[in-house]
Structure formats: structure tokens, C-alpha cells
Amino acid sequence: MTHSIRIGVHVHNISVFTLRKKPELLEDLLQPTGVSAQWLSETGGNQTVKLLKAGEIDIGATGTTPPILAQAQGVPVVYLATSQPRPVHGAIVVLENSPIQSLSDLKDKTISLSEGSYQQHLLAIALDKVGLTYQNVKTIPHTADSLQAFLKGEIDAWITSDLNLAQVQKSHQVRVLLYSSQLFSNRSIYFTHRAFAEQHPDALSAFIRALERVERWIATHFTEAAELLAKEINNGIDAQGWEQSLRKGQKVNADSQPESTK
Numbered sequence: 001m002t003h004s005i006r007i008g009v010h011v012h013n014i015s016v017f018t019l020r021k022k023p024e025l026l027e028d029l030l031q032p033t034g035v036s037a038q039w040l041s042e043t044g045g046n047q048t049v050k051l052l053k054a055g056e057i058d059i060g061a062t063g064t065t066p067p068i069l070a071q072a073q074g075v076p077v078v079y080l081a082t083s084q085p086r087p088v089h090g091a092i093v094v095l096e097n098s099p100i101q102s103l104s105d106l107k108d109k110t111i112s113l114s115e116g117s118y119q120q121h122l123l124a125i126a127l128d129k130v131g132l133t134y135q136n137v138k139t140i141p142h143t144a145d146s147l148q149a150f151l152k153g154e155i156d157a158w159i160t161s162d163l164n165l166a167q168v169q170k171s172h173q174v175r176v177l178l179y180s181s182q183l184f185s186n187r188s189i190y191f192t193h194r195a196f197a198e199q200h201p202d203a204l205s206a207f208i209r210a211l212e213r214v215e216r217w218i219a220t221h222f223t224e225a226a227e228l229l230a231k232e233i234n235n236g237i238d239a240q241g242w243e244q245s246l247r248k249g250q251k252v253n254a255d256s257q258p259e260s261t262k
Contacts, residue, residue, distance in 0.1 A: 003035045005203050008057040010042040011233045012117070013188060014246075015083075016061040018214050021228055025213040029206035046116030049075065058196045059207060063118045063186045076194035081208045083215075085185040089162040090119060092126060092180075093150075096173035100156060103130045103177060109156035110138045112146040119159040122180045129183075163245055167236050222246050 009020050019025060020039045030037060042048060045062035049070040052060050059080070060066065070077050092111075094100045100109065103126050113119040124134050140146070140155060150158040151172055160168075168174060190211065197204060218225045226243035237245075 003200065003203075004038040005030070005035050005200065005207065006038045006040055006056070006058045007207070008042045008048050008051055008060050009039050010044050010047070010061075011235070012045050012063075013061040014218070014229065015188060015211055015214050017232075018218060018225060018228065019210060021232060022214065022217065025217065026207065026210035029209050030203060033200070033202045033206055035200060035203040035206075044114060044117065046114055049073065049116065052077075052191075052193055055193070058200075059190060059192050059204075061188065061190050063121075064189055065118055065121045066116055067189050067191045069116060070191075077191050078194050078197040080190040080192055080197075080204055081211060082190070083188040085187055090122060090160060090180040091162060091165055092123070092177045093158045093160060093165060093168075093174050094156065094177055095151070095153060096175050098156070098175065100177070103127070104132070106157060106177075107132055107136050108138070110140055111157040111159065112140045112142055112150060112155045113159040114142045115139065118180070118186050122178075122183065123159060125183050126178055163237050163241065164235070166241070218246065 007016060007020075009016050011017055023037060026037055040051070040057050042051065042057075045060075045066050048057070048060040048062050048066050051057045052070060053073065053075050060070075067077050067079065092103070092106075100106065106127065111123065113123060120139075123137070123139070127133060127136065146155065146158070147164075147168070149155045151168075157177070158174075162179075165174070165176070190208070192204060222243050223239075226239045226246055229242045230237060230239040
């Protein structure tokens with residue numbers, strides 16, 4: 001009987017996103033296991049826990065925050081692999097003319113962020129550093145309209161990646177309160193449900209080997225990888241922007257191969 005390994009894919013994990021576009025890096029490794037790959041699109045890593053808990057995906061690929069949330073919800077998570085620590089290039093941003101001058105000024109303010117991601121982790125740490133708690137601010141999940149609401153002053157602060165920030169800075173006056181790299185680094189975490197881990201260890205080993213392959217490919221083909229990402233990810237970032245990001249190690253570092261956690 002042929003089974004499928006259902007892999008959650010989103011644009012915030014470049015390794016798995018690229019692997020989906022270059023499936024040949026995985027297919028020959030899976031062939032002896034009798035398992036085929038099935039790719040399921042996600043809006044982001046903050047959706048991964050819900051899909052894993054509902055049994056809709058078998059493998060999640062996120063930063064460090066979602067699997068911790070999964071465990072807190074009682075999901076029997078098995079960690080498969082982790083990258084080396086990677087700098088998180090995000091920021092807490094306000095408008096240039098905002099009266100908010102420091103992190104302490106965020107008290108009772110509205111902040112747009114991607115909940116369940118490193119951005120939630122970043123905000124919690126930043127607030128704690130100045131004696132505030134998560135309950136001292138009003139968080140608003142990112143939507144398609146969040147950026148415009150922020151630029152109109154309807155949202156007090158915005159947490160975003162430096163790729164998005166660079167695009168906004170081309171035409172708007174904004175000010176960075178804090179870069180995430182000032183507080184912590186992040187890892188890519190790959191995890192599965194315990195039941196799947198017990199049933200398909202060989203397929204999971206093949207997936208980990210494919211991750212090593214795709215990261216080596218990206219790290220040695222920056223221009224080609226950047227062109228692929230610019231074509232496939234509709235976020236306004238061109239190939240040059242992606243290549244700069246890849247080369248400085250925002251998403252991929254040549255030395256950051258996945259490590260098995262077994």
C-alpha cells in the first residue's frame with residue numbers, strides 16, 4: 001500500500017518552499033520507502049499547529065514558536081530536525097512622526113503582528129525587557145489590510161520582516177524601535193505527529209536528507225534560488241532583493257544544515 005507524507009509549505013520557510021519547487025531532491029530518497037510526497041499550502045507557520053493537530057499535515061516547518069505552542073496544546077510532537085541558529089531579521093516599527101519613542105511607550109498601544117510566529121516571541125521578550133507584559137498591549141493579527149492601516153495611523157506599531165520593511169521604506173517614513181536580532185536568533189524547526197513518526201521512520205529520514213540537499217543547493221545557487229523565489233512568491237520582492245537576503249544569511253546559511261534531533 002502506498003502512503004503519502006503530507007508536508008506543510010509556506011513562504012516563511014524557504015527550504016521547504018524551495019524543496020516543493022525542486023521535488024527531485026526528495027523523490028529519489030522517498031522511492032524505496034513506498035511513500036510519496038504531498039504538498040499542502042499554508043498561509044504561514046502560525047497555521048501549522050492547527051493543521052497538524054487536525055491531522056491534515058504530517059510535517060510542519062516553522063520557527064521555534066509554533067511547536068512550543070503545539071506542545072502546550074497537548075499535541076504529541078516529535079522533533080525531526082533543526083537548523084543552526086539563524087538571525088531573525090524582523091523589527092518593531094512605528095511611523096516617523098509617532099509619539100512612541102521607546103518600547104516603554106507601547107503600553108496600551110495597538111500592535112499588528114503574525115501571531116504564533118517569531119513575532120509574538122519577539123514582542124513578549126521586548127515588553128519584558130522594559131517591565132511590561134503581553135497584556136499591557138493590544139495585539140492585532142496581520143491581515144491583508146494591516147500595512148495600510150498602520151501607514152494611516154490606525155495601528156500604532158507594526159512588526160515585520162526586514163524584507164517587507166525595506167519595501168515600505170522606499171516610499172514611507174517609518175522608524176525602527178527594535179530589530180529582532182538585538183534580542184534573539186531563531187531556528188527552523190521540523191516536526192511531526194508521534195503517530196506518524198512511529199509508522200514512517202524511513203520516510204522521515206528521507207525528508208531530513210532532502211532538507212540537507214535543498215539547503216546546499218540554495219547556498220551554492222544564490223542567483224538561481226533568488227530568481228525562483230521572486231517568481232513564485234508574490235510579495236513585491238524582486239530577484240535582487242531575494243539574492244541579497246539569501247547571501248547575508250537571512251533565510252539560508254551555507255553552514256546551517258538541518259540537524260537530526262533523534
